[in-house]
Amino acid sequence: MAGLRDLYQEVILEHSKVPRNYREMTGADHRAEGFNPLCGDRFTVFLHMDGDAIRDISFQGSGCAISKASASMMTQILKGKSRSEAEKLFRKFHDLVTGRAHPSETEMGKLAVFSGVSEFPARVKCATLAWHTLQAALEGQQDAVSTE
Amino acid sequence: MTTLANVSLDPAGSPLPQPRPYDVERIRADFPILHQQVHGHPLVYLDNAATTQKPRQVIDALIRYYECDNANIHRGVHALSQRATDKYEQARKTAQEFLGAEDCREIIFVRSTTEAINLVAQTYARQNLRPGDEVLITAMEHHSDIVPWQMICEEKQAKLRVAPINEAGELCLDEFERLLTGRTKLVAVAHLSNALGTINPVRQMIAMAHAKNIPVMVDGAQAAPRLPVNVRELDCDFYAFSGHKIYGPTGIGVLYGKLALLESMPPYQGGGDMISSVAFERTVYNKVPHKFEAGTPDISGPIGLKAALDYVSRLGIENIERHENQLLEYATNRISAMAGIKLIGTAKHKAGVLSFVMEGVHPHDIGTILDQQGIAIRTGHHCAQPVMERYGIPATARASFGLYNTKEEIDALASGIQKVQEVFG
Numbered sequence: 001m002a003g004l005r006d007l008y009q010e011v012i013l014e015h016s017k018v019p020r021n022y023r024e025m026t027g028a029d030h031r032a033e034g035f036n037p038l039c040g041d042r043f044t045v046f047l048h049m050d051g052d053a054i055r056d057i058s059f060q061g062s063g064c065a066i067s068k069a070s071a072s073m074m075t076q077i078l079k080g081k082s083r084s085e086a087e088k089l090f091r092k093f094h095d096l097v098t099g100r101a102h103p104s105e106t107e108m109g110k111l112a113v114f115s116g117v118s119e120f121p122a123r124v125k126c127a128t129l130a131w132h133t134l135q136a137a138l139e140g141q142q143d144a145v146s147t148e
Numbered sequence: 149m150t151t152l153a154n155v156s157l158d159p160a161g162s163p164l165p166q167p168r169p170y171d172v173e174r175i176r177a178d179f180p181i182l183h184q185q186v187h188g189h190p191l192v193y194l195d196n197a198a199t200t201q202k203p204r205q206v207i208d209a210l211i212r213y214y215e216c217d218n219a220n221i222h223r224g225v226h227a228l229s230q231r232a233t234d235k236y237e238q239a240r241k242t243a244q245e246f247l248g249a250e251d252c253r254e255i256i257f258v259r260s261t262t263e264a265i266n267l268v269a270q271t272y273a274r275q276n277l278r279p280g281d282e283v284l285i286t287a288m289e290h291h292s293d294i295v296p297w298q299m300i301c302e303e304k305q306a307k308l309r310v311a312p313i314n315e316a317g318e319l320c321l322d323e324f325e326r327l328l329t330g331r332t333k334l335v336a337v338a339h340l341s342n343a344l345g346t347i348n349p350v351r352q353m354i355a356m357a358h359a360k361n362i363p364v365m366v367d368g369a370q371a372a373p374r375l376p377v378n379v380r381e382l383d384c385d386f387y388a389f390s391g392h393k394i395y396g397p398t399g400i401g402v403l404y405g406k407l408a409l410l411e412s413m414p415p416y417q418g419g420g421d422m423i424s425s426v427a428f429e430r431t432v433y434n435k436v437p438h439k440f441e442a443g444t445p446d447i448s449g450p451i452g453l454k455a456a457l458d459y460v461s462r463l464g465i466e467n468i469e470r471h472e473n474q475l476l477e478y479a480t481n482r483i484s485a486m487a488g489i490k491l492i493g494t495a496k497h498k499a500g501v502l503s504f505v506m507e508g509v510h511p512h513d514i515g516t517i518l519d520q521q522g523i524a525i526r527t528g529h530h531c532a533q534p535v536m537e538r539y540g541i542p543a544t545a546r547a548s549f550g551l552y553n554t555k556e557e558i559d560a561l562a563s564g565i566q567k568v569q570e571v572f573g
Contacts, residue, residue, distance in 0.1 A: 003187075004520050008513075008571050017508070039512045039528045040542035062542050064510035065572075120516060 189522030400449030
């Protein structure tokens, strides 16, 4: 069960039970909905931008422990970051959860707890759903972004 | 392989052999795939509503066909073509007998239940729907029994009506009857719900629809492997099932249709085999069933399906039904007694399927943790998003049983769920 403990680390379980920045944002200037049709996970990501900087970020929706914890930690880490920093982090995060990069190479800080996902290919989409949704929000897409 | 039919021809005139007790260990020995370890645990395969595993008899039939008989059908004069044609048409006869159909021309080979429904939507419904007409389905249908009807209704400016279900997941029969009106041109209903396990009272529903001269198509994808089906007793107009859900190969399914209806319908696809003669000015279509089987079909599919239907018939569908009912009852009692578990689908008449949710844990996480213990279940919306919507949940975890499952496997499922609860504390 070593793999399971790697996947469901305490930090992840804790964030999934008590997600941070879990609220609808009134006055958001960017928002997007993300949907994983395979498992029914559905999140909305809200952004309040200050020029190129993410002044506030929040999310709402339903999903598994991995997708919810990922969304929660994403909002924590991105507050105050610039748009290009956010995009760079997404690329690093994607490499981490798909096993293309070792956590030590990626300088991801707290997000390194998601490295266990790479052992569970079926769960990569759970981990990246919020990030895909963030990207759609930044790009101002109108339609719900889908993992399929 | 001994079949009941062979035994009944015993010259001594002795009746059918004494029924043997259902020997699940002996049955499991026929399924090579079951004897493996997954993540260091013996495989516990409880995803039979998605697809079933194949017995050696089916695998051997496919190998034998490709090693000895492969040729194209219905056209060659040579020996292999004749053998392939005979085997293909024997499979039609077996499917006819399995469904209790009157005539083997009423059996059309398709890719799957999905294709069967699309065929009826694109031929029968296309021919008969007028603006303002209605097609009636139920709230527990699989996407494959919703979307083909939506597509043709949109095209024909017809309406799709949906008969509701109650909290237990049973069809509201009064509502269903009320929705049968002069505008209803077709009813489509699942015999057995894949997401809830509900057995619909299809015989009664068909009688209600027929009282108003409305034909009925039954989606038998989940019922055919689990319940005795006789299309003449049901008096359904169309019945469909998939080979891969009844221990046969993927890529093959069966559409039964009453002969007069099939003859009145236009072809589904054009091509070889579905024609009598072709000229640039005019083509004369072949007779049923060939009218609906354009092009070189999946030939090995029906041959594998025949082996699967023979296998199921040899065990006896009533025996399989009894075995799976015992498993479902045992699983229902064990799993529903666990803390934080809620069953989704608690109809009085159920078969084969146990859908559940766990407080505080998403089904997808349940699926991953069970998989690590070698237990295969399905998690998600089961291609029945309106059902999930009805219960206000995004997804369920679903264990579904097959003829080879055991009580010990359900014990493994129960311990697996306990492990989920430990992880999520």
